[in-house]
Amino acid sequence: MTLVQNVLHKYPDVGHDSLIPILQDIQTAEGYLSKKSILEVGKYLNIPASRIFGVATFYNQFRFEPFGKNHIQVCRGTACHVLGSSTVLQELEKHLKVKAGQTTRDGQFSVEVVACIGACGLAPVICINGEFHAKVTAQSIKEIVDSYKTKGE
Amino acid sequence: MDFTININNKSLVASKGETILEVMNRNGIRVPTLCHIKDALPTGACRMCVVEDNKTGKLITSCSFPAEPGMSILTHSPRVVESRKTIIELLLSNHPDDCLYCVRNKNCELQDLSSELHVTERRIRGIKNKANLDLSSASIVRDPEKCILCGRCVYVCEEVMGVACIDFINRGNKSIIGTAFHQGLNTSSCINCGQCIMVCPTGALTEKNHFAQIQEALNNPSKRVVVQYAPSITVSMAEELGMEPGVDINGILNAALRKVGFDHIFDSSFSADLTIMEESAELIHRIQNDGVLPMITSCCPGWVKYAEEFAPDFIPNLSSCKSPQQMMGAIIKSHFAAQENLRPEEIYSVSIMPCTAKKFEAQREEMTREGISDVDAVLTTRELARFLKLFGVDMFNIKPELVDSPLGFRSTAGKLFGASGGVMEAAIRTAYRTLTGKEMVEFQVPALRGFEGRKETKININGLELGVAVVNGMTNAKKLLDEIRAGKNDVHFIEIMACPGGCIGGGGQHIGTSDEQLRTRMQTLYRIDETERIKVSHKNPEIVELYKEFLGKPLGHKSHELLHTHYHQREVVK
Numbered sequence: 001m002t003l004v005q006n007v008l009h010k011y012p013d014v015g016h017d018s019l020i021p022i023l024q025d026i027q028t029a030e031g032y033l034s035k036k037s038i039l040e041v042g043k044y045l046n047i048p049a050s051r052i053f054g055v056a057t058f059y060n061q062f063r064f065e066p067f068g069k070n071h072i073q074v075c076r077g078t079a080c081h082v083l084g085s086s087t088v089l090q091e092l093e094k095h096l097k098v099k100a101g102q103t104t105r106d107g108q109f110s111v112e113v114v115a116c117i118g119a120c121g122l123a124p125v126i127c128i129n130g131e132f133h134a135k136v137t138a139q140s141i142k143e144i145v146d147s148y149k150t151k152g153e
Numbered sequence: 154m155d156f157t158i159n160i161n162n163k164s165l166v167a168s169k170g171e172t173i174l175e176v177m178n179r180n181g182i183r184v185p186t187l188c189h190i191k192d193a194l195p196t197g198a199c200r201m202c203v204v205e206d207n208k209t210g211k212l213i214t215s216c217s218f219p220a221e222p223g224m225s226i227l228t229h230s231p232r233v234v235e236s237r238k239t240i241i242e243l244l245l246s247n248h249p250d251d252c253l254y255c256v257r258n259k260n261c262e263l264q265d266l267s268s269e270l271h272v273t274e275r276r277i278r279g280i281k282n283k284a285n286l287d288l289s290s291a292s293i294v295r296d297p298e299k300c301i302l303c304g305r306c307v308y309v310c311e312e313v314m315g316v317a318c319i320d321f322i323n324r325g326n327k328s329i330i331g332t333a334f335h336q337g338l339n340t341s342s343c344i345n346c347g348q349c350i351m352v353c354p355t356g357a358l359t360e361k362n363h364f365a366q367i368q369e370a371l372n373n374p375s376k377r378v379v380v381q382y383a384p385s386i387t388v389s390m391a392e393e394l395g396m397e398p399g400v401d402i403n404g405i406l407n408a409a410l411r412k413v414g415f416d417h418i419f420d421s422s423f424s425a426d427l428t429i430m431e432e433s434a435e436l437i438h439r440i441q442n443d444g445v446l447p448m449i450t451s452c453c454p455g456w457v458k459y460a461e462e463f464a465p466d467f468i469p470n471l472s473s474c475k476s477p478q479q480m481m482g483a484i485i486k487s488h489f490a491a492q493e494n495l496r497p498e499e500i501y502s503v504s505i506m507p508c509t510a511k512k513f514e515a516q517r518e519e520m521t522r523e524g525i526s527d528v529d530a531v532l533t534t535r536e537l538a539r540f541l542k543l544f545g546v547d548m549f550n551i552k553p554e555l556v557d558s559p560l561g562f563r564s565t566a567g568k569l570f571g572a573s574g575g576v577m578e579a580a581i582r583t584a585y586r587t588l589t590g591k592e593m594v595e596f597q598v599p600a601l602r603g604f605e606g607r608k609e610t611k612i613n614i615n616g617l618e619l620g621v622a623v624v625n626g627m628t629n630a631k632k633l634l635d636e637i638r639a640g641k642n643d644v645h646f647i648e649i650m651a652c653p654g655g656c657i658g659g660g661g662q663h664i665g666t667s668d669e670q671l672r673t674r675m676q677t678l679y680r681i682d683e684t685e686r687i688k689v690s691h692k693n694p695e696i697v698e699l700y701k702e703f704l705g706k707p708l709g710h711k712s713h714e715l716l717h718t719h720y721h722q723r724e725v726v727k
Contacts, residue, residue, distance in 0.1 A: 035334055038333070038334075039726070042727070048311070048316075048317035048318070048320070048333075048342070048727060049333035049334075049726050049727055050317055050318055050319055050320040050331075050332055050333040050341070051317060051320050052333070053320070053322060053333040053334060054320035054321050054322050057322050057323045057324070058321075058323065058324045059324075064334075
């Protein structure tokens with residue numbers, strides 16, 4: 001049984017209202033919502049793919065690409081914002097050539113924007129694979145990210 | 154139960170369940186709307202139709218708010234007008250400023266409303282929408298930059314067509330209307346019917362244009378450029394030209410097309426007659442040889458693609474006949490070419506259709522022979538009007554001319570193809586004659602006429618009780634197909650047209666056509682059927698000649714090679 005079938009197995013005889021719990025379960029199991037699994041859910045619940053995609057993109061919790069080897073969370077909370085996290089994010093996106101929510105083509109990095117990770121004293125702060133990096137700047141972010149790249153290789 | 158409400162200090166009668174907008178429309182009070190579609194569940198999304206409730210002082214959306222006894226409404230108070238104006242100003246703030254270059258220039262609801270509400274200066278400056286054109290489809294171009302998110306296309310695609318290939322994606326100010334996974338329309342389940350274009354208030358949805366190729370062919374001396382026009386074109390073009398709705402412009406259309414420089418002008422109603430010869434023969438063959446029944450028409454390329462995607466179990470039921478457009482194309486590039494001593498590639502074949510899906514059909518692989526398409530370019534009714542303007546044809550000062558012969562003469566049965574139920578009526582007339590050897594006493598079948606989404610009747614032919622059904626609008630078709638899956642077995646022959654009303658309401662017709670105008674078009678077709686003499690396809694002298702000279706007999710060897718095809722299940726994102 002595939003991963004999606006495993007999830008759907010838990011939802012016998014359900015209607016359209018079970019869409020979101022199903023999507024959540026798939027994301028938990030798979031890490032993201034793949035095109036294939038969305039199509040499979042659509043067939044199961046008899047909902048057009050465009051509708052499911054519309055619902056899933058409405059909510060921030062769903063992602064459509066797998067996590068990278070290194071997952072970068074950029075804090076965009078108030079304190080970080082005041083100290084320039086928007087330029088940090090911009091610089092990061094430019095450096096990795098991806099937008100927030102996406103994963104680099106080589107699968108090395110994925111970028112996620114989070115509201116506040118509760119480390120305002122360290123602002124602007126980013127978190128890579130659970131390790132915190134304090135007081136990042138538009139300059140230092142590149143070095144930090146690159147150091148993970150070499151680690152990965 | 155009726156009661157009175159007060160609108161603009163006048164007492165008006167309203168009935169329970171009516172919305173304020175309906176009461177106003179009935180009484181000639183016009184309030185602008187954008188997201189509103191008649192008969193659809195109101196969404197109240199655009200808020201253009203706000204009116205002021207005098208009692209509570211609140212602004213309410215008249216399209217979704219039910220009239221209540223004792224209500225007092227102001228429709229054009231300063232506050233109301235101001236808020237409507239602000240809505241338009243906000244919509245314009247991120248809308249591209251390229252009206253001069255837009256296909257919908259002078260036929261745009263956003264433009265009309267901004268002029269109506271006296272928007273004369275830019276008060277709100279926003280960042281302009283940035284998005285890529287979706288040129289992937291053979292029929293429809295999507296420009297999300299011009300989209301104002303009214304959602305009418307989403308409604309039509311899902312509720313009327315049952316396709317749902319587009320929906321609202323993302324949230325808040327990032328919302329767009331798009332396909333699943335942001336893929337191109339070509340890989341989506343879109344059936345190219347073009348009904349989304351018909352409801353789009355702006356230029357966000359348009360048909361794919363082939364002007365450049367046609368002009369190039371017209372200016373190429375080594376190309377013979379031929380044109381055919383669909384049965385519904387002559388009765389549906391009037392609005393686009395600024396004439397009285399429902400006028401049949403057959404003669405002047407021939408003259409105009411000659412002025413533009415087309416070398417030969419043919420009438421697809423002729424090939425509609427040809428379709429009937431083949432299709433009625435196929436129906437009789439299926440009935441007499443225990444073939445797959447019910448047989449379903451395959452004239453409508455929107456329906457054919459729908460069947461390939463959503464109802465592949467019905468592909469064996471589809472008639473193997475090509476549509477009239479493709480039959481004409483095939484005859485032109487074979488028989489006509491031979492008569493004129495031309496090679497098929499020396500002919501450039503244009504068709505004028507009320508339909509965007511025909512553009513898709515023309516480029517289908519099944520519709521080519523040895524790599525040469527039977528039809529090279531398709532113009533919609535709208536495009537034809539623009540094309541005629543480009544060539545400076547004055548449609549009001551032009552003498553009617555006759556269509557070219559052969560491949561031009563038609564019976565009125567072929568002409569009826571333009572309206573929902575017409576294919577069925579025409580087929581019954583010829584099938585009756587083939588089975589009984591006699592003509593029908595009364596040709597008209599009133600039960601199959603009119604605007605209903607679904608029409609059904611029984612025809613008695615020599616004791617054979619032939620069950621026939623006619624549906625238009627894909628959701629109606631879906632219901633019928635579901636009933637057949639569940640065991641309904643009293644129909645032998647089904648006509649399915651994707652667009653409401655049939656081709657006269659097609660996705661390539663004049664934008665902003667009212668129901669009343671659609672009815673007039675239908676009446677014009679019926680009037681032609683009543684007044685003209687040759688009412689059956691098998692009596693069309695040119696059809697008789699074509700079979701004698703070239704094709705042999707219906708379902709014969711030549712017919713199979715040129716006029717028949719088959720369809721396959723299609724994998725799309727759905």
